[in-house]
Amino acid sequence: MSDSLKELTETVRVFVDERDWGAFQSPKNLALALCGEAGELAEQLQWLTQEQSRNPEPDRRQRIADECADVLVYLVRIADELGFDLVEAAKAKCLKNEKKYPVELVHGRLKRRDEYER
Amino acid sequence: MSDSLKELTETVRVFVDERDWGAFQSPKNLALALCGEAGELAEQLQWLTQEQSRNPEPDRRQRIADECADVLVYLVRIADELGFDLVEAAKAKCLKNEKKYPVELVHGRLKRRDEYER
Amino acid sequence: MSDSLKELTETVRVFVDERDWGAFQSPKNLALALCGEAGELAEQLQWLTQEQSRNPEPDRRQRIADECADVLVYLVRIADELGFDLVEAAKAKCLKNEKKYPVELVHGRLKRRDEYER
Amino acid sequence: MSDSLKELTETVRVFVDERDWGAFQSPKNLALALCGEAGELAEQLQWLTQEQSRNPEPDRRQRIADECADVLVYLVRIADELGFDLVEAAKAKCLKNEKKYPVELVHGRLKRRDEYER
Numbered sequence: 353m354s355d356s357l358k359e360l361t362e363t364v365r366v367f368v369d370e371r372d373w374g375a376f377q378s379p380k381n382l383a384l385a386l387c388g389e390a391g392e393l394a395e396q397l398q399w400l401t402q403e404q405s406r407n408p409e410p411d412r413r414q415r416i417a418d419e420c421a422d423v424l425v426y427l428v429r430i431a432d433e434l435g436f437d438l439v440e441a442a443k444a445k446c447l448k449n450e451k452k453y454p455v456e457l458v459h460g461r462l463k464r465r466d467e468y469e470r
Numbered sequence: 471m472s473d474s475l476k477e478l479t480e481t482v483r484v485f486v487d488e489r490d491w492g493a494f495q496s497p498k499n500l501a502l503a504l505c506g507e508a509g510e511l512a513e514q515l516q517w518l519t520q521e522q523s524r525n526p527e528p529d530r531r532q533r534i535a536d537e538c539a540d541v542l543v544y545l546v547r548i549a550d551e552l553g554f555d556l557v558e559a560a561k562a563k564c565l566k567n568e569k570k571y572p573v574e575l576v577h578g579r580l581k582r583r584d585e586y587e588r
Numbered sequence: 589m590s591d592s593l594k595e596l597t598e599t600v601r602v603f604v605d606e607r608d609w610g611a612f613q614s615p616k617n618l619a620l621a622l623c624g625e626a627g628e629l630a631e632q633l634q635w636l637t638q639e640q641s642r643n644p645e646p647d648r649r650q651r652i653a654d655e656c657a658d659v660l661v662y663l664v665r666i667a668d669e670l671g672f673d674l675v676e677a678a679k680a681k682c683l684k685n686e687k688k689y690p691v692e693l694v695h696g697r698l699k700r701r702d703e704y705e706r
Numbered sequence: 707m708s709d710s711l712k713e714l715t716e717t718v719r720v721f722v723d724e725r726d727w728g729a730f731q732s733p734k735n736l737a738l739a740l741c742g743e744a745g746e747l748a749e750q751l752q753w754l755t756q757e758q759s760r761n762p763e764p765d766r767r768q769r770i771a772d773e774c775a776d777v778l779v780y781l782v783r784i785a786d787e788l789g790f791d792l793v794e795a796a797k798a799k800c801l802k803n804e805k806k807y808p809v810e811l812v813h814g815r816l817k818r819r820d821e822y823e824r
Contacts, residue, residue: 367567373576380518405498420559421563439542
């Protein structure tokens with residue numbers, strides 16, 4: 353069985369190469385494009401209540417999935433251009449977060465790290 | 471061999487559950503958090519030239535990877551909360567884009583779809 | 589009495605000129621920087637309830653004001669670099685929105701324009 | 707002569723009140739909406755070169771101005787909902803930045819504050 357994210361990375365790279373778009377795909381441009389897609393995701397959720405955001409209607413849910421997909425494509429492109437492994441980076445971050453947010457300090461309360469009382 | 475993104479999804483879900491953070495993890499909140507991380511990625515690249523963004527110094531490259539990791543974690547959380555497959559959504563989007571941006575129309579020129587001349 | 593936003597535009601321009609930062613202040617770079625500050629604003633609000641966001645504690649309120657200030661500074665810079673009047677642009681947009689969202693169609697319901705039923 | 711930003715604040719407040727949209731206008735929702743508009747601004751600039759972003763074609767320039775206007779409207783709404791003065795906040799931030807980025811340290815080089823060598 354192959355890895356789904358590696359496959360996607362390959363698919364998207366071929367898509368870009370076929371169109372000769374490599375010159376546009378600097379990490380800087382890709383970051384701007386990613387912010388654009390993050391903004392489109394925000395637009396899908398901005399006026400929903402928390403509950404509506406947890407149980408969106410099918411159309412809305414599909415649009416949210418589509419916008420998440422667009423963000424993922426740009427993430428994959430940045431990682432491919434800079435040659436790092438996206439999932440490894442995320443796992444390393446999770447390990448850091450395990451220490452940064454110890455269960456006994458943060459249980460049931462989610463804040464920015466610098467906002468928990470000492 | 472297991473799938474790296476499925477593993478990450480599982481790891482992050484356990485992380486959230488152990489901290490009893492489920493109540494905060496509405497797709498709406500997660501989208502705001504994702505915009506926050508997309509913004510941190512932007513900050514890493516904002517003053518670099520295109521060339522510098524392609525060849526960042528090791529420290530910078532690591533910070534870019536870290537911010538991309540943070541965005542991925544929130545994407546994975548949204549998909550997990552709403553029960554869709556992130557990579558499948560991205561593959562479906564790629565298929566749509568194959569039609570939306572036919573090679574003969576867009577070769578060597580990258581624009582928003584509505585900006586190509588007819 | 590002078591206009592507060594014109595004064596701010598002038599203050600920020602002098603700040604940039606004194607530091608010889610003009611070469612960095614392309615609208616493209618400024619847009620990335622603005623996305624960074626929008627992300628910092630998002631971070632201040634991401635885990636708050638709606639009610640908490642309406643009545644933040646004094647520290648939080650100050651940080652929200654600070655992040656809004658940062659976004660405004662980059663808006664002002666973009667408008668100054670491209671030579672358009674930010675408030676005039678906003679007033680023109682408001683007039684368009686008056687027509688796009690007629691009171692009788694949208695009263696009490698806020699959606700994206702394409703989501704109101706016909 | 708009246709102040710342009712105060713006028714805009716008033717105009718936008720009336721617009722919201724006439725539509726009975728107050729219930730949606732929590733700072734949290736407005737921040738998501740602002741991220742959405744920041745993303746639309748990013749989309750206008752993402753594939754342009756630095757030079758193109760400084761000298762956009764008239765259509766593009768108008769769209770950039772429109773997106774900046776949308777961001778400004780949400781900024782003004784957040785400040786109005788939370789009762790702070792946006793321009794005063796920006797001026798206070800400028801004073802802080804005068805000290806944070808002393809001319810002799812940063813002349814001709816723009817970085818994040820923590821990236822200047824000691």
